[in-house]
Amino acid sequence: MIAIQRSQSLREQVYQALRKIILTGGLASGERIVETRLAEQLQVSRTPVREAIGQLQREKLIVSNPNGGFKVATLSIQDAIQLYDCRIALEQLSAAGACESVNSQQLQQLEEYVVVAENSAKSKVQPADSYELLELDYKFHQLIAASSNNQWLLTLLEQVFDKMALLRVQTTKHNPQVLEIRLEHRQIYDAIATRNPDLAQKTIKEHLIASKARVVRELEIINTTELLTSEITS
Numbered sequence: 001m002i003a004i005q006r007s008q009s010l011r012e013q014v015y016q017a018l019r020k021i022i023l024t025g026g027l028a029s030g031e032r033i034v035e036t037r038l039a040e041q042l043q044v045s046r047t048p049v050r051e052a053i054g055q056l057q058r059e060k061l062i063v064s065n066p067n068g069g070f071k072v073a074t075l076s077i078q079d080a081i082q083l084y085d086c087r088i089a090l091e092q093l094s095a096a097g098a099c100e101s102v103n104s105q106q107l108q109q110l111e112e113y114v115v116v117a118e119n120s121a122k123s124k125v126q127p128a129d130s131y132e133l134l135e136l137d138y139k140f141h142q143l144i145a146a147s148s149n150n151q152w153l154l155t156l157l158e159q160v161f162d163k164m165a166l167l168r169v170q171t172t173k174h175n176p177q178v179l180e181i182r183l184e185h186r187q188i189y190d191a192i193a194t195r196n197p198d199l200a201q202k203t204i205k206e207h208l209i210a211s212k213a214r215v216v217r218e219l220e221i222i223n224t225t226e227l228l229t230s231e232i233t234s
Helices: 010-023 035-042 046-058 077-101 104-120 127-147 151-172 182-193 197-233
Strands: 062-064 070-072
Touching (some): 010 035, 010 046, 010 151, 035 046, 046 062, 077 151, 077 182, 104 127, 104 182, 151 197
Antiparallel strands (some): 062 070
């Protein structure tokens, strides 16, 4: 149950709540969206739920169901490859820009994100913790983009980050170890902290290429498993 705070915009809160449900795996990829059930869960009428569904559909986190209604989007291997290719191009630019424009407060926050990730390595990550690591990964990369002082770049990356979050939920649900950010984030931070744009671009590119390979491999495993299950039950 996600509590709705009436002091804020109800429409915005329902949107944020539904978005979080999707991005935490509360509604799985491909799962049908049931307005009445969500309205009951959030203790609101169906109108703000319907509005939230419309907004999330425009963001492509929810798609139309061929049989009617809506369902949570499912991203394919091709989607994953293309999203990562966009990130690799854009985030090299953000890392280089951060080397020039990052301030001491932003550097301190980046290091704090790295330390939290490193500390999490001391205990095995459980599936329930995957969302926290996903949030940490997002905050680290988002802050690098913000540190580049390029608002247009940040806007473009925010659009990609939303789809990436859905993609990572698909894969970490089956294998939390797909999300490996500890050592790779430290290397990126060190390059930015020393204001070395060439090294920053190199390390963030290597990080995203490695992440892309892990995610694509996991999607291939998921697809193979689902195909075999379908053949057995048919």
